[in-house]
Amino acid sequence: MLFGDYPLDRAFDEMREGNGNVRAHYQALAETLASLPPDELQRCKQSAELSFLTQGITFTVYGREEGTERIFPYDLVPRLVTAQEWDRIERGLTQRITALNLFLRDVYSDAKILNDHVVPRELVYSCKHYRRQMRGLQVPRNVYIAVVGTDLLRLNTGEFVVLEDNLRVPSGVSYMLTNRRVMKRTFPHLFHSYGVRPIEHYPQLLLATLRSLAPEGRPEPNIVLLTPGVFNSAYFEHTYLARQMGIDLVEGRDLVTHDNIVYMRTTDGLKRVDVIYRRVDDDFSDPLIFRSDSALGSAGLFNAYRAGNVTVTNAFGTGLADDKALYAYVPDIIRYYLSEDAILPNVKTFLMTDAKDRQHVLANLDKLVVKAVGESGGYGMLIGPQSTAQQREEFARQIEANPRNYIAQPTLDFSRAPCLIGNQLEPRHVDLRPYILFGDKVNIVPGGLTRVALEKGSLVVNSSQGGGSKDTWVLE
Amino acid sequence: MLSRVADSLYWMSRYLERAENTVRQLDVTMNLMLDAGSSSAETRWKQLVAALGNPDGLEWNGDLEAMAGKLVFDPLNHASVTYSVNGARENARQIREEISTEQWQRLNRLYHQMHSAQVQSEFRTSISDALSTVIDGIHLFKGVSDTTMIHGQGWQFIRLGRYLERAYAIATLLEVYQPWLSSPSEREHGGYQYLEQVGLLRCCTAFEAYCQVYTADVTADRILEFLLLNRDFPHAIRYSVDGVRHAVESVQRTGGRRSPEELTAGIGKLHAMLSYTTIGEILSGDTAAFLHSIREQCMRIHELMYRYYIHYSIQSALAT
Numbered sequence: 001m002l003f004g005d006y007p008l009d010r011a012f013d014e015m016r017e018g019n020g021n022v023r024a025h026y027q028a029l030a031e032t033l034a035s036l037p038p039d040e041l042q043r044c045k046q047s048a049e050l051s052f053l054t055q056g057i058t059f060t061v062y063g064r065e066e067g068t069e070r071i072f073p074y075d076l077v078p079r080l081v082t083a084q085e086w087d088r089i090e091r092g093l094t095q096r097i098t099a100l101n102l103f104l105r106d107v108y109s110d111a112k113i114l115n116d117h118v119v120p121r122e123l124v125y126s127c128k129h130y131r132r133q134m135r136g137l138q139v140p141r142n143v144y145i146a147v148v149g150t151d152l153l154r155l156n157t158g159e160f161v162v163l164e165d166n167l168r169v170p171s172g173v174s175y176m177l178t179n180r181r182v183m184k185r186t187f188p189h190l191f192h193s194y195g196v197r198p199i200e201h202y203p204q205l206l207l208a209t210l211r212s213l214a215p216e217g218r219p220e221p222n223i224v225l226l227t228p229g230v231f232n233s234a235y236f237e238h239t240y241l242a243r244q245m246g247i248d249l250v251e252g253r254d255l256v257t258h259d260n261i262v263y264m265r266t267t268d269g270l271k272r273v274d275v276i277y278r279r280v281d282d283d284f285s286d287p288l289i290f291r292s293d294s295a296l297g298s299a300g301l302f303n304a305y306r307a308g309n310v311t312v313t314n315a316f317g318t319g320l321a322d323d324k325a326l327y328a329y330v331p332d333i334i335r336y337y338l339s340e341d342a343i344l345p346n347v348k349t350f351l352m353t354d355a356k357d358r359q360h361v362l363a364n365l366d367k368l369v370v371k372a373v374g375e376s377g378g379y380g381m382l383i384g385p386q387s388t389a390q391q392r393e394e395f396a397r398q399i400e401a402n403p404r405n406y407i408a409q410p411t412l413d414f415s416r417a418p419c420l421i422g423n424q425l426e427p428r429h430v431d432l433r434p435y436i437l438f439g440d441k442v443n444i445v446p447g448g449l450t451r452v453a454l455e456k457g458s459l460v461v462n463s464s465q466g467g468g469s470k471d472t473w474v475l476e
Numbered sequence: 477m478l479s480r481v482a483d484s485l486y487w488m489s490r491y492l493e494r495a496e497n498t499v500r501q502l503d504v505t506m507n508l509m510l511d512a513g514s515s516s517a518e519t520r521w522k523q524l525v526a527a528l529g530n531p532d533g534l535e536w537n538g539d540l541e542a543m544a545g546k547l548v549f550d551p552l553n554h555a556s557v558t559y560s561v562n563g564a565r566e567n568a569r570q571i572r573e574e575i576s577t578e579q580w581q582r583l584n585r586l587y588h589q590m591h592s593a594q595v596q597s598e599f600r601t602s603i604s605d606a607l608s609t610v611i612d613g614i615h616l617f618k619g620v621s622d623t624t625m626i627h628g629q630g631w632q633f634i635r636l637g638r639y640l641e642r643a644y645a646i647a648t649l650l651e652v653y654q655p656w657l658s659s660p661s662e663r664e665h666g667g668y669q670y671l672e673q674v675g676l677l678r679c680c681t682a683f684e685a686y687c688q689v690y691t692a693d694v695t696a697d698r699i700l701e702f703l704l705l706n707r708d709f710p711h712a713i714r715y716s717v718d719g720v721r722h723a724v725e726s727v728q729r730t731g732g733r734r735s736p737e738e739l740t741a742g743i744g745k746l747h748a749m750l751s752y753t754t755i756g757e758i759l760s761g762d763t764a765a766f767l768h769s770i771r772e773q774c775m776r777i778h779e780l781m782y783r784y785y786i787h788y789s790i791q792s793a794l795a796t
């Protein structure tokens with residue numbers, strides 16, 4: 001029997017209050033778990049895992065010849081979010097994405113925000129994701145970031161904060177959808193009694209978003225998903241989304257551009273392409289404009305885009321706005337464009353380009369988390385309290401050598417949720433990645449992917465670093 | 477449908493058909509070696525390799541089991557069963573969103589079986605059992621392909637690959653065996669010749685079907701007639717070419733443009749040749765040349781199909 005009466009500490013526990021009582025909205029879940037014999041839960045878990053495996057819901061682990069396809073670890077205990085909490089998250093994300101989109105538009109056109117010295121010019125122009133080619137280019141409906149996955153954490157005050165914005169090619173939404181399907185099958189009664197808000201319409205919303213961004217005069221747009229191919233770690237997700245939306249999954253070699261029109265090669269001849277949902281990074285998208293050694297994209301794509309004959313989304317150069325150093329300015333960006341205060345706060349961030357901040361960070365490396373600004377997926381990170389003196393020296397040297405490339409943040413006591421570990425409930429750190437769609441308007445399906453650091457005490461939730469996931473139930 | 481996807485479906489299907497054909501011919505050959513007969517193991521092996529189109533790397537070295545193991549499991553030999561299954565799976569993996577989950581799971585399981593120690597050890601104890609495990613896997617895949625996939629263009633490309641490969645393989649097989657069928661050696665007598673003839677039919681899973689049409693009275697010209705010209709038997713060349721014709725016609729019908737005259741004419745010609753020639757005419761003429769011409773026409777159809785549906789030039793496509 002599972003009571004989840006593990007000891008609490010400073011970190012916020014999603015299920016229990018500081019005094020140990022189960023939070024009201026977790027009551028029914030806790031009772032259900034306590035009433036199930038442990039072997040019944042193990043059986044549920046195994047049947048869920050089998051279902052992932054046979055559905056081929058796997059991700060690719062790089063660098064190994066055999067067995068490169070692995071299932072994404074999955075936890076059976078759902079994470080609950082109340083309607084009030086979600087309302088705030090939804091408003092906060094809508095505000096944030098609206099402002100970031102305005103920021104991108106501004107930076108790639110008049111650059112007013114730079115002239116007004118709200119964001120330092122050199123920070124923008126030194127960002128490796130800034131794309132000179134996007135200057136003065138009119139993007140459809142002025143939407144730069146149609147598909148976003150923002151990472152949230154909950155601090156020990158119970159408040160949600162934004163850890164990072166993923167504005168390039170965020171992934172993981174297929175896990176959100178398949179987690180839900182498995183959960184409904186595993187706990188049908190519990191699910192029903194909770195009144196969980198649905199998320200299953202995400203592919204439909206995504207399709208509607210893509211359609212709304214089609215070039216003018218193309219009432220029946222041909223929409224495709226561009227994948228780097230079978231060797232990409234998110235290939236499963238690409239095939240999944242293409243199938244769920246009923247659109248073609250294309251690779252760069254399927255596309256040809258002639259007279260600034262993009263076509264795909266079909267058995268019926270060339271067929272014009274109107275909207276490309278791009279899951280290929282900027283750098284690899286068009287060898288004529290970006291990296292010339294890449295065979296993943298399609299030559300001429302960017303010029304067709306520039307001519308307005310095809311929509312590519314997300315737009316190029318959006319990585320500028322999720323640069324970890326620019327992140328520190330997002331509250332200012334929101335205030336500048338919307339004259340509002342940020343609803344979802346940032347994590348305190350030290351910029352290494354600032355001499356005072358840098359001195360402070362170098363003196364306190366053992367307490368802070370240092371991140372490389374352009375990296376993602378948990379790579380290029382120093383977690384101070386868990387680091388060795390040697391690692392800290394190495395980072396100190398790199399920070400001095402290239403301050404623009406690093407930021408530091410306090411080590412966060414972010415929240416933990418109960419997970420089924422072996423035969424009992426144990427708390428593990430979790431984050432939350434809601435998926436935001438921006439077409440005619442901002443749309444967020446209620447919930448998102450709750451990622452779990454399955455290693456005891458670990459703070460890293462990325463799947464490449466031993467993380468897993470669980471279903472997220474937003475309650476009515 | 478994307479040309480790349482059609483290409484992958486086509487090759488996935490061809491590879492599996494090839495694997496099945498190889499397995500069956502090997503099984504029959506190994507079985508024939510059990511009886512004394514006049515042919516040495518070496519002769520039989522050479523005949524088998526010739527019937528598979530004389531692939532490289534299968535020169536007789538005196539160790540039959542090792543040779544058979546190589547033909548089944550050697551992933552580097554392009555004629556091996558494993559090589560074909562790998563090819564089929566690799567093609568399927570790249571078009572995962574186009575095929576059904578059932579298809580993928582069957583093919584994936586077959587792939588894992590080919591690489592499992594269990595099947596390889598089974599092969600050492602009973603070659604026949606191991607081979608039938610492989611055949612079962614392929615049959616399952618074909619079954620779910622027909623029952624779980626939309627019978628649209630993609631499915632037609634699967635059929636196109638299957639029947640073109642089959643017609644080509646049977647023509648190759650008959651080309652090798654035909655001289656021997658027409659003039660059996662003096663020493664072949666008693667039951668041995670019967671065994672050989674039945675073996676040839678078994679290579680095409682045709683023995684029982686043959687008996688239903690002609691009774692167990694097995695003669696060389698009837699075998700040829702059956703495997704070449706029968707309209708209703710799925711492993712006869714005429715039936716396979718019919719399959720190719722239907723597949724291309726359906727692709728044409730569901731697509732927006734007409735196939736070029738060349739392709740339609742190429743298939744029509746081969747089809748007519750098989751429909752309106754009698755076995756008497758074939759046997760009184762140059763039989764070898766007839767069989768060889770079937771192979772050449774199959775290759776030509778493949779090329780035309782490729783040039784029109786898969787690797788067409790951008791200029792020609794923009795012109796239309």
